[in-house]
Amino acid sequence: MKRTLFFILMLAAWTASAQQRNPVVPSFTGAVEDFKPNVTNQLGHQYPMVNSQGAVRAQLRAPQAQAVQLDIAGKRYEMTKDENGVWTGTSDPQDVGFHYYQLNVDGASVPDPGSIYFFGAGRWGSGIEIPSADMDFWQVKNVPQGVIEERYYWSKATESMRHCYVYLPAEYQKNTNKKYPVLYLQHGNAENEQGWSAQGHTGQILDNLVAEGKAVPFIVVMDYGQGQNIHLTGEYAKQVPAPEPGRRAGNDNFQVVLLTDIIPMVEKEYRVIADAQHRAMAGLSMGGGQTRRITLANPTTFAYVGMFSGGVMSVEDIQGAAGFQKTNKVVFMSSGSKENPRVMEAAENLKKIGINAVGYVSEGTAHEWHTWRRSLYQFAQLLFK
Secondary structure, three states: OHHHHHHHHHHHHHHHHHHHHOOEEOOOOOOOOOOEEOOOEOOOOOOOEEOOOOOEEEEEEOOOOOOEEEEEOOEEEEOEEOOOOEEEEEOOOOOOEEEEEEEEEOOEEEOOOOEOEEEEOOEEEEEEEEOOOOHHHHOOOOOOOOEEEEEEEEEOOOOEEEEEEEEEOOOOOOOOOOOEOEEEEEOOOOOOOOHHHHOOOHHHHHHHHHHOOOOOOOEEEEEOOOHHHOOOOHHHHHHOOOOOOOOOOOOOHHHHHHHHHHHHHHHHHOOEOOOHHHEEEEEEOHHHHHHHHHHHHOOOOOOEEEEEOOOOOOHHHHHOOOOHHHHOOEEEEEEEHHHOOOHHHHHHHHHOOOOOEEEEEEOOOOOOHHHHHHHHHHHHOOOOO
């Protein structure tokens, strides 16, 4: 009885905490009625919709439900039911860019059946695009198209099969005598190796840049990096670097896999130029933090470093990494303007010691995918030139 009561109390506390994190608020009533189906909708579905203010309107047919809410950006908006059992609700205007969201039906959080599903926030769920004035750079255009391959490979470090995506530029299959540089590009926390191609539109960004002559063709490798879910075996478990003060252990397991398995596999299976001057690493959020730690710990392995909303490198970081400054060609640090960015100051400090440091602030965006698309767009133009 005591055990049952304990779990009831714990569930009640968790529910109250979740409601506090995502408070229930009334549906937005000041919406301009110019809603249009979203670009992330499943084929043939009219909802969800977005209007010119950036407000999101969702609809769900659930005649037997007692309460339905639209859960987006930390708030749950009440939805109302009509005589046909169709629930409709509208959010406040959202920041431009890509947002994960879900519906809450009688206390159960579920994906919106009208949306394409994306992996983020540790689950498969719904996503919606709030239009911006600069969406053109990641649209599919009538230009030579690269391909994104799925690649399975055996990992010695984990004694298991692993999975990644590899972007190959449009000319890769035609120019079979040419070798290419490589960018190792990492996702954020609670996302996976699909994020950069699905939410980030990496292929479209690079196809367009190459077609416009703004970037050189290069390969991009997108692998799974959530360290606490990477289980190293045998001698490889001993190679994990100690965590920095205040940071939990486990996330650097990816470093071992990257150096032991991923880079050797790529350099064996693809036509790449296998040296530091033709090797880059970048990532968003958690992946940006991984990039910082891995490139500093292996200072002569990557000549190009990109951290998108993933912290900054300091003068002390670089001075403590022997060989980094001699090897490095670019240190790129970016952030959304709503993230309290320190990247411009950090870049200026690195320039004073001779580092080719670039700071970039994505105006009007926060810790989300449009910030990171813009960051990749800027970073790609600096690579391998």
